[in-house]
Amino acid sequence: MWLTRPLQERSTQVFLGVLFAALVVVSALHLFMPEDSALYVSSYTVTLLGKYLCYALLAVAVDLVWGYLGILSLGHGAFFALGGYAMGMYLMRQIGDRGTYGDPILPDFMVFLNWQELPWYWHGFDMAWFAFLMVLLAPGLLALVFGFLAFRSRVTGVYLSIITQALTFALMLAFFRNEMGFGGNNGLTDFKDILGFDLRTDATRLGLFIATGIALAIGYVICRGIVTSKLGRVSIACRDAEARTRFLGYRVERVQLFVFVVSAMLAGVAGALYVPQVGIINPSEFSPLFSIEIVVWVALGGRATLYGAVIGAILVNYAKTVFTGIMPDAWLFALGGLFVLVTVFLPKGIAGLLHKRRKAETAEPTPAQEATA
Numbered sequence: 029m030w031l032t033r034p035l036q037e038r039s040t041q042v043f044l045g046v047l048f049a050a051l052v053v054v055s056a057l058h059l060f061m062p063e064d065s066a067l068y069v070s071s072y073t074v075t076l077l078g079k080y081l082c083y084a085l086l087a088v089a090v091d092l093v094w095g096y097l098g099i100l101s102l103g104h105g106a107f108f109a110l111g112g113y114a115m116g117m118y119l120m121r122q123i124g125d126r127g128t129y130g131d132p133i134l135p136d137f138m139v140f141l142n143w144q145e146l147p148w149y150w151h152g153f154d155m156a157w158f159a160f161l162m163v164l165l166a167p168g169l170l171a172l173v174f175g176f177l178a179f180r181s182r183v184t185g186v187y188l189s190i191i192t193q194a195l196t197f198a199l200m201l202a203f204f205r206n207e208m209g210f211g212g213n214n215g216l217t218d219f220k221d222i223l224g225f226d227l228r229t230d231a232t233r234l235g236l237f238i239a240t241g242i243a244l245a246i247g248y249v250i251c252r253g254i255v256t257s258k259l260g261r262v263s264i265a266c267r268d269a270e271a272r273t274r275f276l277g278y279r280v281e282r283v284q285l286f287v288f289v290v291s292a293m294l295a296g297v298a299g300a301l302y303v304p305q306v307g308i309i310n311p312s313e314f315s316p317l318f319s320i321e322i323v324v325w326v327a328l329g330g331r332a333t334l335y336g337a338v339i340g341a342i343l344v345n346y347a348k349t350v351f352t353g354i355m356p357d358a359w360l361f362a363l364g365g366l367f368v369l370v371t372v373f374l375p376k377g378i379a380g381l382l383h384k385r386r387k388a389e390t391a392e393p394t395p396a397q398e399a400t401a
Contacts, residue, residue, distance in 0.1 A: 047244065107291075168293045171292030247297065262278055
């Protein structure tokens, strides 16, 4: 089966082993170490690491379409945000009469804006299964409609990138409006619990961290399954020689559309896991700058590797956490400088450097070979 093939790869086994080892170590240090120990992992750190893993899953989704399909999407922040809003709507419905205004149906911001009834598109989000389904369907349907129109028209290259960026910018402007019914500028916040578990407890935060790690593992395996299958080989052919692939009889637009939709749905899952850990979702997640930043993660980690995207997302966001505390005004300059340095000296990213070193070590002659020579 195409989904079990990646589990036989050495690189996938190493990636999953490192990921699950990290989940176990962080969980153990959080649960069993005393708080005054230098090895203790605080609840804040657990949440921060969970946020990094959400970004890693988002980076894998972008690498799937950019690295293996050749589509530079500058709008994946929109799919991430849509998944986040679907989860945020569910969390808002779970508040009930515990809100500031005590309305059992309407969220606080709707009461403040004098809304008289719940909009039709909010119905159903009081049920977990419906909300989780929307986490996949909302970004998936948007990607399906957008991709169908774009790929059928054979929009490619920089033009497609600009259109994806225009899409996320348009959604950002729309969600900023109070009339949309999504909280306007403030977005959705003040969440209480998820699936009956209090979001403010350490156990729930740890559970979300573990769930995010499992989602990253599943998303990685799905992407590896795609790129190692016949579909993946056709995707690479579309990336490297689209006209020749069409000449051979392949329906390129169908391949592009399928991979694009899968990528969007993975981004939506990342957004849905991000919201309960961070505690807010607002229109800033639609910002085109955020989508560009995602591309930087993938470029720094190594395009068309998947695990490189994970490395890039975690390292860049860790650096962001550190540098925004040390020099908040100069963080963007530091990120730009890092991107330039990697582009010049490591054109294939950090993963390319690791691959080059591993290849060099493999090529070194053994003592037996030297003696024979």
